[in-house]
Amino acid sequence: MSDSSASPSQPNQENLPTGAAAPPLAFDKKNPFPAQVIRKVLLNGAGSKKEVYHLELSLKDSGLTYLPGDALGVFPLNRPKDLQAVMAAAGLNANSKVGEKTLVEALERDFDITTLSASVAKKYLAATENEALREAMEADGGAAFKEWCKGRQLIDLLEEYPFAGWTAEAFTSILRKLNPRLYSIASSVAHHDEEVHLTIAAVRYESFGRNREGVASCYVADELQEGDRVGIFFHTNKNFRLPESSDTPIIMVGPGTGIAPFRSFIEERVATGRNGDSWLVFGDQHAACDFLYGSEWEKYLAGGQLTRLDLAFSRDQEEKVYVQDRLRENGADVFAWLERGAHFYVCGDATYMAKDVHQALLGIIAEHGSMSEEEATEYVNQLKKSRRYQRDVY
């Protein structure tokens, strides 16, 4: 997609500032700012199984700013191949009308055309009165259909239970709206004036014989090019903030894309001349190709702006090593830093990593603080209460 505010596929073009006479616009989630892509870089090297992009967006003329720890909302567009597949399966013409828009324009930016939710399936049944679908949805009190939906998407429903009678209006009326996705901000405005940077992992997987792609992450990975515009808004996160005092040490645990807010933290500390001790624990699969922003971290470490760096590359040796293992190995130091008042930050995967790190932290405190399980739990609760244990996990 090339940059042109006249292109119908540019998001929210009606919000673009149009000239001197235009009143100042306050940009927010309801009125997203069309930010221009300055740069997009694949962070992984050859041989990596990961696909993580560094995305730089311009905030010029937006009047917007943010703090380290905040997230950015991104409004994706549905991808051409998903649009084609859904319209073909519904037997609809791209140029049929939905209000003022053509169907393809409406589907591209307004509707969720991938998620297969129970409410969409119910509306689909009500509109199509498909008997086979009714039977499938009622079997087992609904449990079997719920299971069928797992790993499947709207396209599977359309193909498995086809309906020849759709109009564009009726079809779109059963769909949910397309939601923006949040991304932890990976930059500091103090370091990059009028810019915001993100670290986005492309979500791609296969299920039920179909290659599937995350809407927003693959829109960024495959469609969005330098010069294009994308609708954004800021999402304040008061629960993920640098300590008030510049002297307070920080421990940052951020494997994979969890690294993002810590790039923002360190840039902020460097740009504002704040020099409390900082310790980064990063992990991913391979050192050679997955050390996200590796050269930047090594530069900060060499320059003394980063006090300590511990790395866990899980697949570089026989036995898998993760960030929680590095924390345990260095448990005495972790505890000593906490006793010095360090803030402990965790960002990234909520399903496994954050839980494993939490367990490791409890174990470290119990072992090196000579505490019982209850005392260690109380210590962690106190950390949380005093906002010294903060998590940004998803």
Ligand SMILES: Cc1cc2nc3c(=O)[nH]c(=O)nc-3n(C[C@H](O)[C@H](O)[C@H](O)COP(=O)(O)OP(=O)(O)OC[C@H]3O[C@@H](n4cnc5c(N)ncnc54)[C@H](O)[C@@H]3O)c2cc1C
């Ligand atoms: C506060 C916050 C901060 C975040 N920060 C970041 C960040 O810095 N970087 C980043 O990359 N992401 C981040 N995320 C996640 C991000 O918001 C999106 O959820 C992510 O990019 C996927 O969105 P998508 O539109 O590409 O995928 P979607 O189209 O939303 O698809 C994702 C869905 O696909 C399904 N799925 C995914 N993988 C599989 C699989 N292997 N098998 C079966 N089903 C699967 C799951 O149902 C999953 O919910 C953050 C989320 C939050 C809430």
